[in-house]
Amino acid sequence: MTNTFEFVGNVSRFGLRGFVDLFRRPFEGGQIGRQLAEVGAKSLPLVIASGFALGAVLTLHTRSTLVTFGAASLIPTIQALAFFVEIGPLVVALLVAGRVGSGIGAVLANMRATEQIDGIESLSIDSFKFLVVPRIVACVLALPLLTLFMDFSGLLGGFLAERAASGISFQLFLTRAFSAFEWSNFVPPTFKTAVFGLIIGTVSSYFGYTTNRGAQGVGQAATNSVVVSSLLILVTDVILIKAIFFMFPENAL
Amino acid sequence: MTGSNTAAVAFEQVSKSFGAKQVLRNVSFEVPAGQALCILGRSGTGKSVTLKLIISLLKPDSGNIWIEQDEITRLKAHELSKVRRKMGFLFQDAALFDSLTLYENLALPLLRLTRKSRQEVDFVVDKVLRQVGLKTDENKMPSELSGGMRKRAGLARALVLEPKILLADEPSSGLDRITAAEIDELMLEQKAQHRTTLIIVTHDVHGARRVGDRIAVFDKGNLIAHGTAAEVAASENEVARNLISEQ
Numbered sequence: 431m432t433n434t435f436e437f438v439g440n441v442s443r444f445g446l447r448g449f450v451d452l453f454r455r456p457f458e459g460g461q462i463g464r465q466l467a468e469v470g471a472k473s474l475p476l477v478i479a480s481g482f483a484l485g486a487v488l489t490l491h492t493r494s495t496l497v498t499f500g501a502a503s504l505i506p507t508i509q510a511l512a513f514f515v516e517i518g519p520l521v522v523a524l525l526v527a528g529r530v531g532s533g534i535g536a537v538l539a540n541m542r543a544t545e546q547i548d549g550i551e552s553l554s555i556d557s558f559k560f561l562v563v564p565r566i567v568a569c570v571l572a573l574p575l576l577t578l579f580m581d582f583s584g585l586l587g588g589f590l591a592e593r594a595a596s597g598i599s600f601q602l603f604l605t606r607a608f609s610a611f612e613w614s615n616f617v618p619p620t621f622k623t624a625v626f627g628l629i630i631g632t633v634s635s636y637f638g639y640t641t642n643r644g645a646q647g648v649g650q651a652a653t654n655s656v657v658v659s660s661l662l663i664l665v666t667d668v669i670l671i672k673a674i675f676f677m678f679p680e681n682a683l
Numbered sequence: 684m685t686g687s688n689t690a691a692v693a694f695e696q697v698s699k700s701f702g703a704k705q706v707l708r709n710v711s712f713e714v715p716a717g718q719a720l721c722i723l724g725r726s727g728t729g730k731s732v733t734l735k736l737i738i739s740l741l742k743p744d745s746g747n748i749w750i751e752q753d754e755i756t757r758l759k760a761h762e763l764s765k766v767r768r769k770m771g772f773l774f775q776d777a778a779l780f781d782s783l784t785l786y787e788n789l790a791l792p793l794l795r796l797t798r799k800s801r802q803e804v805d806f807v808v809d810k811v812l813r814q815v816g817l818k819t820d821e822n823k824m825p826s827e828l829s830g831g832m833r834k835r836a837g838l839a840r841a842l843v844l845e846p847k848i849l850l851a852d853e854p855s856s857g858l859d860r861i862t863a864a865e866i867d868e869l870m871l872e873q874k875a876q877h878r879t880t881l882i883i884v885t886h887d888v889h890g891a892r893r894v895g896d897r898i899a900v901f902d903k904g905n906l907i908a909h910g911t912a913a914e915v916a917a918s919e920n921e922v923a924r925n926l927i928s929e930q
Contacts, residue, residue, distance in 0.1 A: 456795065541780075544778060544781075545774045545775075545776065545778040546778050546779070546780055546781065548735070548740050548772075548774065549772070549774060549778035549779070549780070549840075550780070551740055551767075552738050552767065552770070552771075552772040552774075553767075553791070553792040553796070553840075554764045554765075554767040554768050554792070554796055555791075555792065555796070556760070556764075
């Protein structure tokens with residue numbers, strides 16, 4: 431228990447240092463751009479493919495039940511709400527935790543093991559600001575964007591599965607999909623992924639940057655980054671959903 | 684002691700432990716500016732820790748460390764950054780950034796820490812790469828370089844900010860004798876041309892005799908001998924005498 435509190439305290443302090451350093455010169459624009467490409471652009475194929483497949487599967491599963499109750503016309507609505515409200519944000523966060531979180535943990539731990547971080551410090555460059563801050567910022571910025579791609583690719587996958595079954599037109603699918611849609615179904619869930627990005631960037635960087643176990647620490651940092659990030663994302667999601675329901679009560683109905 | 688006027692680096696009663704293991708015990712020495720000190724000793728006797736204390740990658744448990752006129756053990760981060768600018772560090776495995784090309788490795792500190800234009804940066808990188816004989820390899824990634832080339836690249840990066848003090852951690856380890864001699868030669872050239880102070884941790888006694896104006900011998904965290912090669916060879920300490928007369 432003490433270890434858990436100590437860990438939470440250390441990660442929080444680590445994240446706070448990242449936040450403070452973000453506003454100190456130099457602003458690391460180049461590094462942030464490079465990390466955005468790594469976190470965002472390189473995750474895009476995985477996110478789009480997963481969204482597409484999940485959309486198709488969701489339609490295939492819900493169709494038979496809804497047809498039984500004569501509610502087949504609700505399939506696009508359910509599809510859109512499910513993806514924009516929960517599936518998109520959560521699945522993107524878990525996918526990125528797996529792909530990017532492990533990468534950040536392993537890269538930083540390897541840099542520590544091979545004295546590259548000491549090398550940066552020896553050149554009078556603040557290694558935390560140079561290596562950690564851009565990774566956290568990139569995760570925070572990339573997650574909401576990746577969520578949009580997940581949402582729309584899921585919708586496309588759902589549409590194609592539904593079209594194959596019922597021959598529905600794209601226009602009608604879209605009209606039904608967004609018929610019961612409010613901005614509050616879209617904006618808060620999408621932006622909550624920035625918090626997931628903060629968790630992935632901070633936790634993964636913490637495990638990678640603070641390891642001191644040589645080559646063994648590299649694998650350990652990668653594993654811990656994924657496991658702890660994923661767990662924190664799931665727990666935080668519950669808290670954020672309650673917060674969204676509190677701020678937008680109509681969503682809770 | 685407040686660090687004598689001519690000393691580039693001075694240790695005053697420095698101790699350092701990692702957990703229960705004490706790696707340095709009340710170590711004191713001075714390195715005059717423009718001279719070369721070679722630190723010899725068995726593995727695990729605190730040689731590399733000494734270098735990391737000098738560049739403040741580690742903090743001592745007690746004692747003072749002077750870099751010219753600055754006592755560095757209690758400096759704040761921004762003050763420390765200024766002191767570190769006086770030093771270059773050649774790591775044992777070069778510690779080049781593996782995601783950057785050789786050119787980018789050298790250009791990085793110049794672009795971040797100086798006000799040089801792109802053209803000036805290109806000029807400096809070009810000059811240093813020629814100096815270490817790696818001009819044609821500037822677009823290679825560190826993983827594409829051989830052991831000797833990596834060492835030379837590490838040396839080039841350590842020299843790119845024109846440091847007053849060059850620290851080298853086992854520059855000859857893993858290299859054949861000819862390549863090791865080339866690295867020694869490059870460091871001596873730097874010392875002769877720019878009056879750079881050299882502090883070199885090494886197991887190569889032959890190299891230490893050739894490069895070092897003075898030699899320090901560490902054993903079990905203690906500085907057991909310090910002086911010219913002849914003085915260390917005539918030392919009362921048997922471990923130091925045996926070590927300097929190896930090879």
